[in-house]
Amino acid sequence: MPEIHSLLLEKRVFKPDAAFAKQANWGPKKVAELRRLAARSPERFWEKMAREHVSWFKPWRRALDWKPPFAKWFVGAHTNVSYNCLDRHVTGENAWRRNKAAIVWEGEPGDSRVLTYGDLHREVQKFANVLEAKGIKKGDRVAIYMPMIPEIAIAMLACTRIGAPHTVVFGGFSADSLRDRILDVGAKLVVTADGGFRRGKPIALKAAVDEALTGAPGVASVVVVRRTGEPVSMREGRDAWWHDLMAEAPASCPPAKLDSEHPLFVLYTSGSTGKPKGILHTTGGYLTHITATTHAIFDLKEDDTFWCTADVGWVTGHSYVVYGPLANGATTVMYEGAPNEPGPDRFWSIIAKYGVSVFYTAPTAIRTFIRWGDEHPNRHDLSSLRLLGSVGEPINPEAWIWYHRVIGKKRCPIVDTWWQTETGGILVSPLPGAVAAKPGSCTLPFPGIEPEVLDAEGRAVKAPQGGFLTLRKPWPGMLRGIWGDPARYKEQYWSRYEKVYFTGDGAHFDKDGYLWVMGRVDDVMNVSGHRIGTMEVESALVSHPAVAEAAVVGRPDDLTGTAIVAFVTPKTGAHANANLREALRGHVAREIGALARPAEVRFTDALPKTRSGKIMRRLLRDVASGRETVQDTTTLEDLSVLARLHAPDEA
Ligand code: WT7
Numbered sequence: 001m002p003e004i005h006s007l008l009l010e011k012r013v014f015k016p017d018a019a020f021a022k023q024a025n026w027g028p029k030k031v032a033e034l035r036r037l038a039a040r041s042p043e044r045f046w047e048k049m050a051r052e053h054v055s056w057f058k059p060w061r062r063a064l065d066w067k068p069p070f071a072k073w074f075v076g077a078h079t080n081v082s083y084n085c086l087d088r089h090v091t092g093e094n095a096w097r098r099n100k101a102a103i104v105w106e107g108e109p110g111d112s113r114v115l116t117y118g119d120l121h122r123e124v125q126k127f128a129n130v131l132e133a134k135g136i137k138k139g140d141r142v143a144i145y146m147p148m149i150p151e152i153a154i155a156m157l158a159c160t161r162i163g164a165p166h167t168v169v170f171g172g173f174s175a176d177s178l179r180d181r182i183l184d185v186g187a188k189l190v191v192t193a194d195g196g197f198r199r200g201k202p203i204a205l206k207a208a209v210d211e212a213l214t215g216a217p218g219v220a221s222v223v224v225v226r227r228t229g230e231p232v233s234m235r236e237g238r239d240a241w242w243h244d245l246m247a248e249a250p251a252s253c254p255p256a257k258l259d260s261e262h263p264l265f266v267l268y269t270s271g272s273t274g275k276p277k278g279i280l281h282t283t284g285g286y287l288t289h290i291t292a293t294t295h296a297i298f299d300l301k302e303d304d305t306f307w308c309t310a311d312v313g314w315v316t317g318h319s320y321v322v323y324g325p326l327a328n329g330a331t332t333v334m335y336e337g338a339p340n341e342p343g344p345d346r347f348w349s350i351i352a353k354y355g356v357s358v359f360y361t362a363p364t365a366i367r368t369f370i371r372w373g374d375e376h377p378n379r380h381d382l383s384s385l386r387l388l389g390s391v392g393e394p395i396n397p398e399a400w401i402w403y404h405r406v407i408g409k410k411r412c413p414i415v416d417t418w419w420q421t422e423t424g425g426i427l428v429s430p431l432p433g434a435v436a437a438k439p440g441s442c443t444l445p446f447p448g449i450e451p452e453v454l455d456a457e458g459r460a461v462k463a464p465q466g467g468f469l470t471l472r473k474p475w476p477g478m479l480r481g482i483w484g485d486p487a488r489y490k491e492q493y494w495s496r497y498e499k500v501y502f503t504g505d506g507a508h509f510d511k512d513g514y515l516w517v518m519g520r521v522d523d524v525m526n527v528s529g530h531r532i533g534t535m536e537v538e539s540a541l542v543s544h545p546a547v548a549e550a551a552v553v554g555r556p557d558d559l560t561g562t563a564i565v566a567f568v569t570p571k572t573g574a575h576a577n578a579n580l581r582e583a584l585r586g587h588v589a590r591e592i593g594a595l596a597r598p599a600e601v602r603f604t605d606a607l608p609k610t611r612s613g614k615i616m617r618r619l620l621r622d623v624a625s626g627r628e629t630v631q632d633t634t635t636l637e638d639l640s641v642l643a644r645l646h647a648p649d650e651a
Pocket of ligand 1: 269315316390391392393394395416417418419420421422442503504505517518519520526529530531
């Protein structure tokens with residue numbers, strides 16, 4: 001297990017401000033009551049959340065059906081996610097929200113659009129009709145590969161309206177990655193755009209879709225939003241423009257009454273093998289979980305302007321850009337581009353311009369802002385901010401303090417939220433009006449959530465000892481499986497311990513019951529808050545004609561948290577030089593996407609292996625971060641390999 005004592009040096013505690021606590025959606029008294037209820041029965045607690053935060057067409061017969069590792073929540077109930085995000089804000093007692101801003105969007109070039117709940121309700125119904133006209137029926141999968149423009153939310157909500165599970169593929173992924181996901185999920189239709197703007201340039205997306213579809217005959221239709229205006233090729237009979245289809249689409253499409261366990265979306269994430277896992281989330285439980293956590297943790301009020309900076313291609317964007325805020329009838333901000341376009345103050349100018357009051361970003365971004373300098377946020381009026389959030393990886397206490405001081409002006413509580421693609425929504429976080437923060441700790445579990453830190457034998461360890469972070473009880477937003485692969489679902493999450501969910505993270509509790517997450521314990525790297533499997537990058541490297549063998553590891557990096565270092569054995573006759581090094585970095589970026597591009601490529605004539613031939617990545621991690629190996633090397637097949645790896649290569 002990673003060392004834990006450095007974290008224990010962190011002694012600072014930030015109590016909730018009395019004025020904040022007083023106005024909080026969940027103040028200290030309410031939190032104490034809810035914790036008591038949840039301690040008696042997590043199911044009763046979640047039923048209360050489901051009643052208070054979600055509208056149902058038909059009530060559930062039972063809160064939970066738990067046959068480990070398979071859970072069903074709100075059994076027998078009917079609901080619809082788009083109904084909860086739209087219809088209930090434009091009809092009945094909340095009908096006044098029809099003219100409230102739902103999405104405040106800013107494009108990278110500086111163009112902007114505001115969609116009210118009335119606008120969004122209309123556009124989503126029209127696009128749902130477009131999907132149906134293209135033959136998409138309940139249960140059919142739709143792939144979405146788009147920039148951060150309002151149409152991505154419209155497309156997702158339209159899918160939920162008719163019960164077509166969506167799979168959003170991050171626009172930074174390559175054509176090959178897109179094809180893998182389209183094939184795995186069996187998508188029939190792809191929604192995309194000609195491209196999007198990033199760092200002042202149009203980035204093509206439609207071209208990647210065309211390439212992906214060369215090997216995906218199951219896709220019958222492609223709908224293309226015109227965003228950049230760059231030329232694209234449109235294939236007759238398959239491809240159509242969004243605006244043409246929308247101009248013809250009927251205005252009304254009633255929401256399908258879907259079973260609580262109807263598949264809502266599949267989102268791919270990295271595991272420790274080369275094949276991404278399609279994480280399946282369903283309807284009623286997920287909606288309950290993200291709606292309640294958005295309300296309680298981000299403390300959203302009717303007049304808040306909430307900005308979660310994540311791309312909708314990640315789970316954070318699903319749960320806290322689109323579904324959580326909209327289900328709460330809140331105003332959610334979307335920004336298309338890079339944080340330093342045209343200058344390093346873009347985020348702060350957006351906060352000032354729209355009066356953002358609740359801001360949710362990632363430690364990797366915070367570290368970048370620290371490096372760019374305080375003068376950029378200091379030039380802007382950030383007085384609208386009242387609450388800050390962090391997600392994606394452990395936040396270093398010093399970054400937390402900077403965020404608190406320079407962005408929050410020491411006025412704003414910070415919620416450090418721990419969760420995963422698999423958990424659907426936040427599981428551990430301060431409740432900002434009721435829980436004191438300690439920089440670097442995600443603090444206490446949400447009511448109804450009971451994480452346990454276990455040793456290798458499955459025994460709960462005593463604080464402050466470290467161990468594996470696990471969950472024994474199901475929660476409503478939990479994944480329901482890996483798409484098409486129940487065996488892998490069991491193996492991946494439920495095999496280390498019997499009937500216990502294994503998160504893949506190492507963690508420890510302190511004497512106050514605060515949770516400190518120490519990072520991944522498997523071969524999965526966390527780069528800029530996103531998981532990347534070592535196997536995926538290795539497979540990409542080995543697919544290059546000059547490569548015989550490859551191993552990748554993460555090394556600590558000030559900015560991205562982890563930087564990828566690739567150890568590559570070239571094929572005989574290949575020239576291990578700077579050209580090949582650059583070619584390999586580019587090759588990985590093309591195969592997987594730019595975020596998987598190795599920061600460093602090192603050539604080696606051999607990799608350290610166990611006698612059974614397993615690559616010893618833990619030794620490579622030492623080499624990559626320039627540490628002397630103090631680990632056990634007795635199982636190493638050829639000890640001289642290690643010495644040679646420590647010597648810098650020539651090329
Ligand atoms: C992994 C999940 C969930 C949204 C973004 C990432 C790490 C996430 C925290 C946090 C410490 C964190 C964990 C987790 N992580 N949030 N607040 N403190 N670590 O989603 O790609 O599914 O990655 O991110 O290691 O297991 P993801």
